[in-house]
Amino acid sequence: MSAPLPSYLFGGSAEDARRVGSPRGGSRKTGDAGILGKVSGAIHGVPERFMRPRIVLVAVTAVLVCFGMLMIYSASSVSCLNSASCDYDPAYYLKRQMIYAAVGLALAVLLATRDYHWFTRDHLAVVVAGVIVALILVFVPGFSNSTYGASRWIKLGGFQLQPSEFAKVAIVTVAAALAQRYYVDGDLGQAELLKYTLVGIGVPLGLILIQPDKGSTAIIAITLIIMLYVAGFNPVVLSLGLLSGALALGVLSLTQDYALSRITTFLDPWADEAGKSYQLVQGYYALGSGGILGVGIGFSKQKYSYLPMAHNDFIFAVIGEECGLVGTLGVIACFALFAWAGFRIAKYAPDLAGRLIASGCTSLIIIQMLVNVCGVLGLIPLSGKPLPFLSYGGTSIIACLMFVGMLLSVSKNSALPETEHDVRRRNMTVRSGDERGDAGLSFVGETTPRSASLGRSDPGAGRSDVAPTGFTVVDGGGSARDARGHNGSFRNGSGASRASSQRIAGGRGYGRIDTNADAASRQRSRGSGRGRSGGQGRSGGRERRGRR
Incomplete structure (x- = not known):
């Protein structure tokens, strides 16, 4: 579920900050801290x-x-x-x-x-x-x-x-x-x-x-x-x-x-x-x-x-x-x-x-x-x-x-003037690791069309949803099963199969991403859907550049 970020991050009041707690995450109890604690709580x-x-x-x-x-x-x-x-x-x-x-x-x-x-x-x-x-x-x-x-x-x-x-x-x-x-x-x-x-x-x-x-x-x-x-x-x-x-x-x-x-x-x-x-x-x-x-x-x-x-x-x-x-x-x-x-x-x-x-x-x-x-x-x-x-x-x-x-x-009773960044921070939400579907967010190895990242429909990819105007942060605190497939491979945003996930790693049969190939080659191999390995993607890329 989505949850709004604390208001003190975008110019909230001191009372909001005291309710959230200290920056380190501990709860603030000014009653037990004496005079210094009360003064610190007020500031x-x-x-x-x-x-x-x-x-x-x-x-x-x-x-x-x-x-x-x-x-x-x-x-x-x-x-x-x-x-x-x-x-x-x-x-x-x-x-x-x-x-x-x-x-x-x-x-x-x-x-x-x-x-x-x-x-x-x-x-x-x-x-x-x-x-x-x-x-x-x-x-x-x-x-x-x-x-x-x-x-x-x-x-x-x-x-x-x-x-x-x-x-x-x-x-x-x-x-x-x-x-x-x-x-x-x-x-x-x-x-x-x-x-x-x-x-x-x-x-x-x-x-x-x-x-x-x-x-x-x-x-x-x-x-x-x-x-x-x-x-x-x-x-x-x-x-x-x-x-x-x-x-x-x-x-x-x-x-x-x-x-x-x-x-x-x-x-x-x-x-x-x-x-x-x-x-x-x-x-x-x-x-x-x-x-x-x-x-x-x-x-x-x-x-x-x-x-x-x-x-x-x-x-x-x-x-x-x-x-x-x-x-x-x-x-x-x-x-x-x-x-x-x-x-x-x-x-x-x-x-x-x-x-x-x-x-x-x-x-x-x-x-x-x-x-x-x-x-x-x-x-x-x-x-x-x-x-x-x-x-x-x-x-x-x-x-x-x-x-x-x-x-x-x-x-x-004074307050910070609201800027465009304050409005955007107010729209920030935190999602758990199993909630996907935001067009502007993708994992490594998955290509996001520019039209989707800008909130436009992508008929070629079969997507007609509109990306939200706010910024979404995926919670990283979930289990590995939330973010990976059953065999440990990453799942893509469209629910790709295990075989396609393995192709991201060069067809080696495990969920590790091949970091030897450059980003352009990995994206071409992933987007083409031909199942090339990382090395084949690089050679194919050279051939295509040569033909141009």
Whole structure:
């Protein structure tokens, strides 16, 4: 009987590969192999193009989060020892960050184990409604927690959350879903697209802008432009939109005092180094004193109440002081690996929505990193945005880990593109040794007409069957009797007699094939049906060639 070959041979899932077993044929029992066995089972059968960026993404994220915990403790321990609000606990911020990271990890696992269509199609309206309500609560007395003249946080018990971080996740998801439905599925018209874009993207962006939080607005806007470029939007139009947005944001900044002071500080930080430029100048001192290798982790001097927000917005300056230029370049290299893994996942995403989610999540993380680092270095005006994975901030670490979960979801649901070879391999079957009748397969010594091998009828041979389109493999595990005649000679496909089988071997009376004769002579002698021996076939062949 015919049986289909295992699906993992032509791009099947990892689950298919685990069901088949190990490549050596042994059964795979991950339950008895411990942690290493489970990890091996999760990796086994997944193509390299999917597994490598997935492993790099998880590894880089773990390194950044753990290193961030270390630097948060180092940068905040001294100030916490002298602060009653921190209960004089040097690990106060570290403990809270670990709680937030645990929540973010749980959400990341939830997103990674779900198909990303679950939150781009089935529950998108609920996500958008929840984010809009949270952004509105920022302005509601009793929930709002204003800091430095901005209303960006809401209080929930002893914790405070920044809804704009969750809005980033929602906006990326909404943009990817709308692009998929408009460009690919075709179930959205222009009027519906405009309406959903206004509600799902325009309203959250407007609420973030009036907090005011121009930094998050700019980061999200640039991310959306990148997503549109990936979707195939006109680059000229996108460039004009980016330029127009930058001009509008600049004009808006000139009308706000705190934003104008950040611009003047950026242009000349040494004009008021003891006033408005104090934090930026202290960050310069921290970076300059670190040198090449730094002063050592825990030995920063600027964290002794000289550098404000050392564990938050300016943690990159503390890294530069304690770990030096090597440490700062190492952080940049980790984010570069993160970008490589994220865009690699986007490249092999199964559809437009997955490609846009992966590129949007990756772009937003990298853009926010550049905004923070460039602000600390004085290359752009300060924005107050935390460094992803490294800065202290509960909502920030949760949102960043949610982005990682979404990237893993896209990667897990990716599949190899089907090629012509995949289709042919799917039609491969295994037959036992006693099942013949496939025109394209013959034993040694038997001539198969070209018309039969191509699936055409051969009237001269008395055959009118059509060869199957698939490829058939004859099982070699059968007994000798299945493949040979009663006297040990090979049987041909048309049921030849023992005498004709003996003629293949030169008439010597046993089933051994005569290998002394060349292939052309054996085929002529076999096809002519005159019963010549191998030697006679060769001489006959020479005579015929001579006559020609």
